[in-house]
Amino acid sequence: MTLGHAHGGPDATAGTDSVVVRDVAKTFATKTGDVSALEGIDLTVAEGEFVALIGPSGCGKSTLLRLIADLDSPTSGTIEVFGKPAHRARRDQDYGIAFQQAGLLPWRTVAANIALPLELHGVAAAERKARVAELAELVGLTDFADRHPDQLSGGMQQRVAIARALAERPRLLLMDEPFGALDEMTRERMQTELSRIAAETGAAVVFVTHSIPEAVFLSDRVVVMSPRPGRITEVIETGFGKDTARDEALREVPAFFDRVTSVREALHGTPVPTSGREER
Numbered sequence: 001m002t003l004g005h006a007h008g009g010p011d012a013t014a015g016t017d018s019v020v021v022r023d024v025a026k027t028f029a030t031k032t033g034d035v036s037a038l039e040g041i042d043l044t045v046a047e048g049e050f051v052a053l054i055g056p057s058g059c060g061k062s063t064l065l066r067l068i069a070d071l072d073s074p075t076s077g078t079i080e081v082f083g084k085p086a087h088r089a090r091r092d093q094d095y096g097i098a099f100q101q102a103g104l105l106p107w108r109t110v111a112a113n114i115a116l117p118l119e120l121h122g123v124a125a126a127e128r129k130a131r132v133a134e135l136a137e138l139v140g141l142t143d144f145a146d147r148h149p150d151q152l153s154g155g156m157q158q159r160v161a162i163a164r165a166l167a168e169r170p171r172l173l174l175m176d177e178p179f180g181a182l183d184e185m186t187r188e189r190m191q192t193e194l195s196r197i198a199a200e201t202g203a204a205v206v207f208v209t210h211s212i213p214e215a216v217f218l219s220d221r222v223v224v225m226s227p228r229p230g231r232i233t234e235v236i237e238t239g240f241g242k243d244t245a246r247d248e249a250l251r252e253v254p255a256f257f258d259r260v261t262s263v264r265e266a267l268h269g270t271p272v273p274t275s276g277r278e279e280r
């Protein structure tokens with residue numbers, strides 16, 4: 001399969017970090033006063049790196065992702081995506097986005113949903129068709145290309161959304177709880193799929209999740225955040241490199257449980273008492 005990097009050939013920005021967030025703060029003005037959503041955020045995501053953002057509800061995960069995507073601007077600090085200001089990266093379509101809701105157009109087929117960004121950017125019909133076929137294969141939906149979203153399971157719809165996010169070969173994927181609405185079994189399957197896709201495309205991923213095992217399974221690094229104002233309290237390397245197969249066996253090795261425990265302790269601020277509070 002030929003899913004090369006976005007701007008093919010010798011790349012002017014090769015070796016550039018995917019995302020550099022420097023001393024970012026975000027305050028929202030509300031009727032009841034200012035809400036400080038993020039403070040003192042510093043984060044660098046390397047090319048091709050998989051980083052999970054985890055933290056309690058309201059700690060600013062979505063806000064941080066939206067700032068990186070240039071869907072909102074920081075109150076202070078700077079954000080660069082592939083060495084450019086976030087708004088230029090947005091204009092250049094340097095990244096793809098996927099959220100918890102697949103957000104498909106119900107009147108369009110799977111193929112036509114995947115093709116949408118290519119259409120919007122004037123990609124010729126023949127090239128579009130070839131690219132859509134390639135993407136449908138990548139997410140395992142070749143046999144469903146002519147179906148409509150309401151004929152698909154939640155997991156399949158989410159795979160369409162991921163294919164659409166990958167349509168323009170972004171070197172960066174921004175994902176906000178993309179598997180949050182899926183049942184546990186589908187979710188684990190999607191995690192395996194996503195790590196395969198990330199490895200095949202070489203894309204960096206910033207992945208927001210509530211799930212500790214999901215963060216550990218997918219990531220090179222897990223960024224732990226605390227609420228009010230949202231700050232990064234700890235960054236945990238999983239130590240599972242690109243050569244580690246993200247398969248069912250990984251979920252059962254001691255190193256996996258180790259990292260899960262580290263992230264859990266980081267989230268709670270202290271070692272978890274043996275009586276053990278569970279996450280969900």
Ligand SMILES: Nc1ncnc2c1ncn2[C@@H]1O[C@H](COP(=O)(O)OP(=O)(O)O)[C@@H](O)[C@H]1O
Pocket residue numbers: 028029030035036037055056057058059060061062063064
């Ligand atoms: N547009 C907004 N206006 C006002 N407050 C907001 C807005 N977006 C987010 N917030 C507040 O910022 C904080 C972080 O929100 P969010 O980034 O959605 O958290 P998370 O995704 O971690 O659950 C919350 O207190 C939330 O209420």
Ligand SMILES: [Mg+2]
Pocket residue numbers: 061062063
């Ligand atoms: Mg959120």
